[in-house]
Amino acid sequence: MGEFVHLEVDGGVATIRLDRPPMNALNTGMQEEIRAAALEATERREIRAVVLYGGPKVFAAGADIKEMADLGYVEMAQRAEALSSSFTSVARIPKPVVAAVTGYALGGGCELALTADFRVCADNAKLGQPEIQLGIIPGAGGTQRLPRLVGPARAKDIIFSGRFVDADEALRIGLVDRVVPADQVYAIALEMAGQYVRGPAQALRAAKIAIDGGLDIDLDGGLHLESHVFAALFATEDKSIGMRSFIDKGPGKAEFVGE
Numbered sequence: 412m413g414e415f416v417h418l419e420v421d422g423g424v425a426t427i428r429l430d431r432p433p434m435n436a437l438n439t440g441m442q443e444e445i446r447a448a449a450l451e452a453t454e455r456r457e458i459r460a461v462v463l464y465g466g467p468k469v470f471a472a473g474a475d476i477k478e479m480a481d482l483g484y485v486e487m488a489q490r491a492e493a494l495s496s497s498f499t500s501v502a503r504i505p506k507p508v509v510a511a512v513t514g515y516a517l518g519g520g521c522e523l524a525l526t527a528d529f530r531v532c533a534d535n536a537k538l539g540q541p542e543i544q545l546g547i548i549p550g551a552g553g554t555q556r557l558p559r560l561v562g563p564a565r566a567k568d569i570i571f572s573g574r575f576v577d578a579d580e581a582l583r584i585g586l587v588d589r590v591v592p593a594d595q596v597y598a599i600a601l602e603m604a605g606q607y608v609r610g611p612a613q614a615l616r617a618a619k620i621a622i623d624g625g626l627d628i629d630l631d632g633g634l635h636l637e638s639h640v641f642a643a644l645f646a647t648e649d650k651s652i653g654m655r656s657f658i659d660k661g662p663g664k665a666e667f668v669g670e
Contacts, residue, residue, distance in 0.1 A: 414440065415429065415430055416441060416448050420457065422605065422608065423457060423458065423459040423605075423608035423609075426462045426601075427449070427462070429445075429463075429471055433469075434469055435520065436476075437471055437474050437518075437519040438478050439475075441475075442494055446500045449501045453500075453504050460509070460605065461509070462597070462600045463508065463523065463524070464511040464597055467593075468513060468514050469513060469514035469515050470512045470515065470520050470523075470524060471517075471519060472515040472520055474519045474551075476545070495550065501526040502552075502556075502623070505619060507607045508526070509527055509528065509600045509604045510524040510526075510529070510531070510600070511597045511601075512533065512596065513536060513596050514535075515537050515538075516532070517538065517540070518539075521539060521540055522540075524538070525552060526556070529588045531587065531588060531599050531600050531603060532581060532589070532591075532596065533592070534578050534590050534593060535578065536587075536593075537575040537576065537577060537578075538587070539569060540570045541574075541575070543570060544573040548570065549570060554570065557570065560586060561585050561586055565584050578590045609666075611669070612649070612670075613647045613649055614647070614649060617641070621636055621641075647670060648668055648670040649665075649668060
């Protein structure tokens, strides 16, 4: 357990909990604790799904600007890759990841939410990439993950303007997947993640690798990747369980073991 980021596990679902009051400003120490939590969630076999959560009041309101204000090009050139790769470690968790967004998810907070497979947000939440107002651009994935999610024109509008996106618009443009009352965000995120706990872990991992990996290459390369991970699943116990259960009992009744 880190100073600012905690990993808590219950019933196969891990919560990566940001805890740097009052706004979960993402400083260097916090980014490295996010990396460590993501790696632990990846490695622990009993963890089958993950929720990213900043608490009931705020997800994360952005980077720690006081820490960055006096940095020059040389210092940031040395830090930028580490910042980006710490968030990429969350995106590469080979398990379903749900971001539970309350309050503000701005700048680095929005970028962190973008690393999840799904985003459920409060009806009063605000998301955005306001870095342009500081004379910079998003530097932890915002210029890359946001256009892949909402399209380049919408991403440019959000990034060029630095404006806040409310929950209704976020849902309409596909920035989030569900909007719920603020006091239900975490519970519903846990419910969303929990549906995968008894699923075929290796097949879920393969599906995530194929989808995410395919987005970064051309169609032929993506089809080759899909064929590779598809065939590999025929070496798993869950494949045998799933197919035998289908033959004997019909669809949807397999009891997978995650192997």
